[in-house]
Amino acid sequence: MNKPHRPPSGRTNLASCIVATIFLIFVIIVILIVFFTIFKPKDPKIAVNAVQLPTFAVSNGTVNFTFSQYVSVKNTNRAVFSHYDSTLQLLYYGSQVGFMFIPAGKIDAGRTQYMAATFSVQSFPLGATATATAATSQGPTLTDGGVNGFRLGPTMEIESRLEMAGRVRVLHFFTHHVDAKADCRVAIAVGDGSVLGFHC
Numbered sequence: 001m002n003k004p005h006r007p008p009s010g011r012t013n014l015a016s017c018i019v020a021t022i023f024l025i026f027v028i029i030v031i032l033i034v035f036f037t038i039f040k041p042k043d044p045k046i047a048v049n050a051v052q053l054p055t056f057a058v059s060n061g062t063v064n065f066t067f068s069q070y071v072s073v074k075n076t077n078r079a080v081f082s083h084y085d086s087t088l089q090l091l092y093y094g095s096q097v098g099f100m101f102i103p104a105g106k107i108d109a110g111r112t113q114y115m116a117a118t119f120s121v122q123s124f125p126l127g128a129t130a131t132a133t134a135a136t137s138q139g140p141t142l143t144d145g146g147v148n149g150f151r152l153g154p155t156m157e158i159e160s161r162l163e164m165a166g167r168v169r170v171l172h173f174f175t176h177h178v179d180a181k182a183d184c185r186v187a188i189a190v191g192d193g194s195v196l197g198f199h200c
Contacts, residue, residue: 041168041176044081044107045074048200051160051186054118056193064123065193067098069160070116071182075107081178082106083166088117091159097124102164117162126156126190155196160184 049070056065067090075081083105090098098121107113165179184200 041079041170041178042076043178044083044164044166044180045076046162046164046180046182047072047074048160048162048182048184048198049114051184051195051198053188053193053195056188058126058190059123061126062123063126063156063190064121066118066120067160068116068118069162069184070114071162072112072114073107073164073180074112075109077168077170077178078109079168079170080106080108081166081168083164086164086166087162088119089161089163090121091161092124092156095124097121097158102162154190156188156190158186158188160186 049072050068051070052068054066054068057063069088073083083102086102086104088098088100088102089096098119100117100119102115102117105113160183162182162184163179164181165177167175167177169175182200184198186198187196188194189196
């Protein structure tokens with residue numbers, strides 16, 4: 001006659017629960033590792049490809065021009081990058097002389113988008129802070145009266161600040177805020193407005 005089977009003891013149930021818990025913890029750790037190595041949100045990469053001044057004029061000690069900047073923005077994430085609240089600023093000796101909002105948009109995962117921003121810069125005094133920066137300026141200066149009696153250097157330098165803010169939604173559940181910046185110094189010839197170079 002066969003003996004009846006005894007129900008599993010409490011120790012067996014406890015051991016099974018412990019094994020299942022350890023297995024779940026292991027799976028969670030693996031998922032977190034995969035998430036932070038593959039799907040970890042990253043800031044986009046901005047590269048400034050060219051800077052141009054299609055128009056440039058100096059009159060009565062002031063300057064006005066049209067500023068154009070061409071950039072490429074690479075989304076290094078494995079999810080779509082939705083950008084908004086993006087701006088492009090122009091600074092001259094720390095003072096803002098130009099400003100532009102960049103329209104919102106989306107960049108697909110792993111893709112690079114090329115953008116161009118062009119806007120007119122209103123007239124502002126040229127060389128107004130030359131006295132304060134004379135000690136740090138380099139290169140020769142015009143000594144023949146400059147423009148309309150103003151003593152001006154052969155070059156002027158402006159600074160462009162591009163800021164892009166947005167979000168990346170990972171696995172359709174987790175939303176992360178990301179942003180990217182590109183600061184460039186642009187050297188311009190005062191005589192004809194040609195861009196001598198830029199450094200970002």
